[in-house]
Amino acid sequence: MEQNSDLEKNFDVIVAGGGPAGLSAACLLNEQGVKTAIISPFFPKKAPKGFRDPRTIAMMQPSVRLMEHLKLWPDVLEKCSSPLLKLRLLDDSGHSFDGSDVTFSSEELSNEPFGWNVPLPELSLALLDKARSLGVEFITDEALSCPSRGDEIHVNTKKHGKFIAKAVIAADGRNSNLRKSAGIAVAKWSYDQFAIGAVFKHSGPHHDMSTECHKQDGPITTVPMPDNHSSLVWMVRPERKDHLMSLDDDAFATEIQRELHGSLGVISDVTDRKAFPMEGMNAMTYGKNRVFLIGEAAHVVPPIGAQGLNMSLRDGAMAAELIGDALAFNEDIGSDSVLEKYDTARRRDVWPRQKAIDLMNRTLLSDMPAIHDLRAIGLKLVDKIKPLRDKVMHEGIAPETNLPRIMQN
């Protein structure tokens, strides 16, 4: 239901944040009969005209299964998405003693793609429509704080005052007000890099392959889209970001083509360029004082290996599963024991991935030749040793344990 003047004030769960992480969690809760509201300053009504968020999400199979569960896949989202049949990692840093080049093929694991590349605006809108159709209560507002009071938690908002629930899901992004209010500290760091996101057309085929090419300043990644388009995630130092962002579209297309050594043919029709500062963040706990942290309110990683939102969707699905289980046994859904289970399950998934992404990025930025040689040797070993190769492929898609039930095969 859309917000009106007689807003309902009491819910089982209040989700703060209308990004993809918060919306998917709200859908999963509501469909289990959990009375859910979602608070966000802004809920888009239709696809934006003009500038669009250039991000596309390489959604791995468990995330696709979540969309299937919500009946958004294939019906709504497949038509704007491309399958990911191959993932190629190559070293073009000029540092290592030879340019390692590894291609993983989804056929090595099963007859389904690794995942699908879905534009973020379409994904967000589809989730928003689903949440509306399921009857999630929409509250257009900002959540400011969330003091817990006995077996309740209050959410204080900027315009509509106080709302009451048994538990809160904080999906209010990297600067989360509710994380601070719950007294959860974070470790935060920044990389001296920006990621430029854009969408472009190319004359050559992409063969449904995503290519992550490691350069001295970070990876340049292309991810397949329909109709000979690809999305770009190009990580560069701040000075180069300033230069690239100042170019007109044709000159920027020429720069992409040069950087990719023409591997996708002639690049044209670049749209929606945006630079994102690169930072990392991890909350000290993902659950405290009746608050479950999900998505970028819990953890932030650079866009390497397409992990960010995939992890966030698993956060939301795990929180919804544990809340549903607690309700089924008449337990307190915001109790410390439920929050501890959530924290343990999610930390096992997020922490090693965050470390691996950090290591991969920092080894690229290192001045020490030996570090680059070690990275090149690591990639070669992954390429040649079958059990290691299989492990990397499986883990790249999702953790082999602790996957929320609806995401399991």
Ligand SMILES: Cc1cc2nc3c(=O)[nH]c(=O)nc-3n(C[C@H](O)[C@H](O)[C@H](O)COP(=O)(O)OP(=O)(O)OC[C@H]3O[C@@H](n4cnc5c(N)ncnc54)[C@H](O)[C@@H]3O)c2cc1C
């Ligand atoms: C270039 C690039 C490429 C990427 N590619 C991939 C990829 O291929 N695969 C992948 O898995 N991930 C990818 N990511 C990561 C992914 O984009 C993010 O993880 C994801 O979009 C974050 O979603 P979120 O819902 O956690 O946060 P957000 O989208 O930031 O949502 C936060 C929401 O909270 C709301 N909010 C803020 N303050 C308040 C408040 N006080 N009260 C209530 N609501 C509030 C905001 O309005 C917003 O709606 C990429 C990132 C970048 C930068």
